Amino acid sequence: xxxxxxxxDLHVEVSDKKILKGLSLNIEHGEMAAIMGPNGAGKSxxxxxxxxxxxxxxxxxxxxxxxxxxxDMPTDERAAAGVFLAFQYPVEIxxxxxxxxVRTALNAQRRHRGEVELDAIEFLKLARAKAKELEMxxxxxxxxxxxxxxxxxxKRAEVFQMSxxxxxxxxxxxxxxxxxxxxxxxxxxxxxxxxxxxxxxIVITHYQRLLEYLKPDTVHILAxxxxxxxxxxxxxxxxxxxxxxxxxxxx
Amino acid sequence: xxxxxxxxxxxxxxxxxMLPTLPGLELDWMKILRDDAIKQFHxxxxxxxxxxxxxxxxxxxLMDIFYNTQQENSYEIDLSSIEKxxxxxxxxxxxxxxxxxxxxxxxxxxxxxVNSLNFFIKNNPDFLKGKIKPANEYSESRxxxxxxxxxxxxxxxxxxxxxxxxxxxxxxxxxVPGYIELMHIGDYTDNTMKHIRSVIFLDKGxxxxxxxxxxxxxxxxxxxxxxxxxxxxxxxxxxxxxxxISGNSNNIHINNVHAQLxxxxxxxxxxxxxxxxxxxxxxxxxxxGQGSSSNINVLMxxxxxxxxxxxxxxxxxxxxxxxxxxxxxxxxxxSRGSFQGKIRVDEGADGTLAEMSGKSLLLSNDARINSKPxxxxxxxxxxxxxxxxxxxxxxxxxxxxQSRGIPENQARKLLINSFSxxxxxxxxxxxxxxxxxxxLGEFNEND
Numbered sequence: 066x067x068x069x070x071x072x073x074d075l076h077v078e079v080s081d082k083k084i085l086k087g088l089s090l091n092i093e094h095g096e097m098a099a100i101m102g103p104n105g106a107g108k109s110x111x112x113x114x115x116x117x118x119x120x121x122x123x124x125x126x127x128x129x130x131x132x133x134x135x136x137d138m139p140t141d142e143r144a145a146a147g148v149f150l151a152f153q154y155p156v157e158i159x160x161x162x163x164x165x166x167v168r169t170a171l172n173a174q175r176r177h178r179g180e181v182e183l184d185a186i187e188f189l190k191l192a193r194a195k196a197k198e199l200e201m202x203x204x205x206x207x208x209x210x211x212x213x214x215x216x217x218x219x220k221r222a223e224v225f226q227m228s229x230x231x232x233x234x235x236x237x238x239x240x241x242x243x244x245x246x247x248x249x250x251x252x253x254x255x256x257x258x259x260x261x262x263x264x265x266x267i268v269i270t271h272y273q274r275l276l277e278y279l280k281p282d283t284v285h286i287l288a289x290x291x292x293x294x295x296x297x298x299x300x301x302x303x304x305x306x307x308x309x310x311x312x313x314x315x316x
Numbered sequence: 317x318x319x320x321x322x323x324x325x326x327x328x329x330x331x332x333x334m335l336p337t338l339p340g341l342e343l344d345w346m347k348i349l350r351d352d353a354i355k356q357f358h359x360x361x362x363x364x365x366x367x368x369x370x371x372x373x374x375x376x377x378l379m380d381i382f383y384n385t386q387q388e389n390s391y392e393i394d395l396s397s398i399e400k401x402x403x404x405x406x407x408x409x410x411x412x413x414x415x416x417x418x419x420x421x422x423x424x425x426x427x428x429x430v431n432s433l434n435f436f437i438k439n440n441p442d443f444l445k446g447k448i449k450p451a452n453e454y455s456e457s458r459x460x461x462x463x464x465x466x467x468x469x470x471x472x473x474x475x476x477x478x479x480x481x482x483x484x485x486x487x488x489x490x491x492v493p494g495y496i497e498l499m500h501i502g503d504y505t506d507n508t509m510k511h512i513r514s515v516i517f518l519d520k521g522x523x524x525x526x527x528x529x530x531x532x533x534x535x536x537x538x539x540x541x542x543x544x545x546x547x548x549x550x551x552x553x554x555x556x557x558x559x560x561i562s563g564n565s566n567n568i569h570i571n572n573v574h575a576q577l578x579x580x581x582x583x584x585x586x587x588x589x590x591x592x593x594x595x596x597x598x599x600x601x602x603x604x605g606q607g608s609s610s611n612i613n614v615l616m617x618x619x620x621x622x623x624x625x626x627x628x629x630x631x632x633x634x635x636x637x638x639x640x641x642x643x644x645x646x647x648x649x650x651s652r653g654s655f656q657g658k659i660r661v662d663e664g665a666d667g668t669l670a671e672m673s674g675k676s677l678l679l680s681n682d683a684r685i686n687s688k689p690x691x692x693x694x695x696x697x698x699x700x701x702x703x704x705x706x707x708x709x710x711x712x713x714x715x716x717x718q719s720r721g722i723p724e725n726q727a728r729k730l731l732i733n734s735f736s737x738x739x740x741x742x743x744x745x746x747x748x749x750x751x752x753x754x755x756l757g758e759f760n761e762n763d
Contacts, residue, residue, distance in 0.1 A: 150719050158713055161731075
């Protein structure tokens with residue numbers, strides 16, 4: 066297996082407050098890595114830094130993605146290179162139909178990679194097939210992006226976008242938050258369907274339940290801006306039993 | 317710079333010398349109307365910032381330049397140089413430099429009469445009588461019971477000087493197929509003014525769609541144009557009135573619509589404005605008959621140093637009437653915008669439903685918008701709402717779009733487009749393509 070993402074000694078500040086304090090993490094192609102940690106540990110900061118959100122000041126360290134310096138790339142170029150962030154709180158965009166949004170995104174990525182853009186019919190065909198795979202109704206193509214969506218619908222729409230954009234690095238930022246058990250199952254199954262040899266995932270979560278469905282290859286505990294412990298999926302079970310404090314103290 | 321009172325005198329002198337050439341003098345009422353109007357204008361002058369309806373921006377070059385009605389360029393034009401009439405357009409009236417030069421149509425259905433003001437003056441003057449009202453009847457009546465003619469002094473100037481206009485007269489129960497286009501083009505000489513006076517009359521139960529297409533002039537001389545349209549919808553009639561207003565940086569365009577609505581009639585007014593110069597759009601609606609309703613939709617798109625103003629006044633004069641106003645303003649660079657919207661509910665006009673929403677999007681730190689919603693409610697049983705917001709593009713939304721691979725520039729366009737879609741999507745199927753083309757090149761992202 067080759068390494069897809071290599072984070073080395075990353076230090077990040079947000080509004081003059083140090084959040085990540087020397088985080089290192091390697092993820093291989095095909096690997097599903099879970100990141101767990103207490104509130105305020107820096108999990109969402111990591112997701113935002115990887116996606117290229119403004120306001121996150123990288124002080125030192127490096128992030129190599131497919132051999133390139135990820136931190137040098139603008140957000141849209143990262144996406145075109147295969148980085149996908151499933152938002153914890155997907156953003157509503159009134160006045161833009163979901164299908165228009167996804168098609169614009171897909172074609173922008175294809176254009177960036179020098180590939181031929183999809184016309185309306187080709188796009189619809191692909192979108193229908195993906196929606197079917199995820200057992201989603203096509204009604205939401207016409208609906209405005211995330212407007213009036215329930216929590217479950219929003220997360221499913223994120224998975225749909227992920228499926229349409231077929232990323233190489235997928236970051237799921239607390240995709241399980243706000244979901245009931247049924248919705249959680251559906252979303253997790255959706256993600257599982259997208260897994261392949263190339264795709265690597267970072268699953269940020271508080272709970273062991275999502276991991277029961279997603280079956281991560283590695284589990285990393287993030288506390289106070291650093292990875293403090295790494296293990297396989299049994300680590301999540303230990304965590305469930307002992308709590309973060311127990312693990313952090315032991316490490 | 318010329319003294320303002322000198323300029324007022326020059327307009328009066330100009331009126332006296334122009335008078336023999338102005339149409340309709342053979343009609344007593346028209347002669348009186350013109351004479352009274354120039355007197356009123358001379359008394360009031362152009363509205364300055366002391367006039368409430370005009371107190372946001374000053375129009376550059378309006379008060380301190382004398383505009384001549386004499387047009388040196390001819391009114392002739394090679395018609396083949398004009399874009400072809402849209403197949404969905406039933407009648408197209410072309411104005412060049414403020415005068416009708418052509419009316420194109422195939423066979424007109426019975427009961428549809430579209431022609432020039434001059435044609436009606438000659439052939440059917442009785443129709444016009446009472447439809448073009450004396451200038452003082454357009455005065456604002458204020459809550460304090462003061463009648464103020466100053467805000468409407470340009471309507472008075474128009475009444476004195478108008479040389480042409482379009483008349484649309486639809487008979488009882490006629491549904492006009494397609495739409496009627498009033499197209500304005502020009503290559504005016506410097507410091508010229510032109511006034512267009514139109515009347516749209518829909519008899520009982522008739523239905524019609526009109527577009528007033530005001531194109532940018534071929535040159536960029538200082539030109540001042542005013543269009544005043546008097547609209548009367550009889551019982552059960554429906555009119556969709558669309559104005560697409562362009563212009564060059566040295567153009568001043570003032571567009572006034574006065575609509576009166578009888579029982580169960582419906583008025584839809586859509587205005588798209590993308591002038592690079594100064595454009596003012598006024599819509600006054602009188603809901604006189606029970607069950608009448610109006611929708612006013614406005615999209616102002618300013619850039620560079622443009623200035624766009626919209627003033628609305630919707631008067632609910634009787635029981636059970638309905639109105640909606642949606643105003644969207646997008647301003648870039650150093651552009652200026654203003655929206656003053658008023659809902660007035662008269663005493664006894666119970667059962668009124670009135671809504672107003674004004675939203676503005678500022679794309680530059682140098683753009684300025686002024687929004688003033690007003691409610692004057694003198695009845696008890698009414699439901700009125702108004703909301704006005706001013707904002708910039710949302711960083712969260714931009715990041716979300718970019719995180720999906722959409723470059724920043726395109727993401728901005730998509731968001732701006734979604735903002736303007738609130739108005740564009742209200743435009744009828746038959747005109748929506750033209751509306752999209754109109755804003756293309758401004759902000760529209762063609763996908």
